[in-house]
Amino acid sequence: MLGYVIRRILIMIPTLLAISAITFVIIQLPPGDYLTSMVNEMQSRGESMDQGRLAMLRETYGLDRPMIEQYALWVAGMLRGDFGYSFEYNMPVSDVVGDRLVLTAVISVATIIFIWGVSFPIGIYSATHQYSLGDYTLTLLGFLGLAVPNFLLALVLLYFANVWFGTSIGGLMDPHYLGQPWSVPKAMSVLEHMWIPVMVIGTSGTAAMIRRLRANLLDELHKPYVVTARAKGLPPGRALWKYPLRVALNPFISDIGNLLPHIVSGAAVVSVVMSLPTTGPMLLQALRSQDMYLAGSFLMFLAVLTVVGVFLSDLALAALDPRIRLGGGSRR
Numbered sequence: 603m604l605g606y607v608i609r610r611i612l613i614m615i616p617t618l619l620a621i622s623a624i625t626f627v628i629i630q631l632p633p634g635d636y637l638t639s640m641v642n643e644m645q646s647r648g649e650s651m652d653q654g655r656l657a658m659l660r661e662t663y664g665l666d667r668p669m670i671e672q673y674a675l676w677v678a679g680m681l682r683g684d685f686g687y688s689f690e691y692n693m694p695v696s697d698v699v700g701d702r703l704v705l706t707a708v709i710s711v712a713t714i715i716f717i718w719g720v721s722f723p724i725g726i727y728s729a730t731h732q733y734s735l736g737d738y739t740l741t742l743l744g745f746l747g748l749a750v751p752n753f754l755l756a757l758v759l760l761y762f763a764n765v766w767f768g769t770s771i772g773g774l775m776d777p778h779y780l781g782q783p784w785s786v787p788k789a790m791s792v793l794e795h796m797w798i799p800v801m802v803i804g805t806s807g808t809a810a811m812i813r814r815l816r817a818n819l820l821d822e823l824h825k826p827y828v829v830t831a832r833a834k835g836l837p838p839g840r841a842l843w844k845y846p847l848r849v850a851l852n853p854f855i856s857d858i859g860n861l862l863p864h865i866v867s868g869a870a871v872v873s874v875v876m877s878l879p880t881t882g883p884m885l886l887q888a889l890r891s892q893d894m895y896l897a898g899s900f901l902m903f904l905a906v907l908t909v910v911g912v913f914l915s916d917l918a919l920a921a922l923d924p925r926i927r928l929g930g931g932s933r934r
Contacts, residue, residue: 621905626673629894636689636892686895706880716804725815747809753875756802814853822846859912863904
């Protein structure tokens, strides 16, 4: 196990370096840079910028240097905890993301708990009560969850939350808590508002996970080893929990690698609709304005989540399923 962990960590380092290089190149591919976009916007309003000041800004931000040198400085800064400077906000990237990363992490963890907590019992019930009224009803709800756009569900829930509970429209807390230090009332306000985005973001993931768990568990329950166990008198509950369910849980564990980055990046549209102070809308704006250090830092954050998530899911799969070996191949 220790040798496997060390090998995987050593592989993760060049993987992240390759992702950082590709990310930086893609961000730089559009013609111009942030200052070019700013000058074009000023010209569209009939304003102009002094060329001497423009050259000074390029030199200050290092935009006049070759791409390879800019990339090297960015990577070296990230290793020191310096993620660069956000041109649009005129602040270091670490100061810009601040609370947004915290709130994004809170919503992501709550959404994962919601997805697993809902899909786990429903998937088991649907598999063990195949073609029953409950199975058909839950299947219908699952298809509705897949079919209804997240932004539409967000608007509906916002309306009912405001009418029934008096929850303010948009945001992740009451307006008077914005910019205030964290306190118990502010945390309670976040909890009051958080259930809406958690339900909206988690609905499609829950529906998909229910279908996958149901299909996998049905496949396992019809295999000869389960039939033999039942024929020998093993109680139905033990025949379900001992092996079939463990094997059917593989999709839950293997999804750790892409679930977190998918929730963080896939919730961008919902965050815009609901005016959530998370990383999604900021990432979209950074890509549009070519704020390369801010956008690059977000994309590297998603890459780290993916690489670390895949690593953790591999370890968990090996612990859950005895057929999986960390070293690969078969043991004699």
